Amino acid sequence: MYLVTFRLDPGExxxxxxxxxxxxxxxxxDTDGYLGKRTWNAPDRDEVLVVYYWESLDALDSFGDDADHKRAKQRWTEWYDAYEVTVTEVLDAYGSGFGDDADPPQ
Structure with missing residues (x-):
């Protein structure tokens, strides 16, 4: 599994x-291999984290080819004051679980 963390400072x-x-x-x-997402808002500032869950790099690459996604990436300065994307391969995940809030979201 791969996680894509999209950290952003929203603009207008x-x-x-x-x-x-x-x-x-x-x-x-609609992309095969998309598993879901979670969003967090920082309580003390405007920063937002969105974590997308992907089954494989192939699935992520397929999504990256989407025309709307490409267009949005070119226009980020119109809507965000700053952003950062981190792609992470999950090697292991363990814990007690969160029931209906388990990751990846179902």
Missing amino acids: YDAEFHELNDAIQAAAE
């Missing part, structure tokens, strides 16, 4: 951002 969102963001999420969900 407009209607086009929301439309594109919805299209990108739909494309992710």
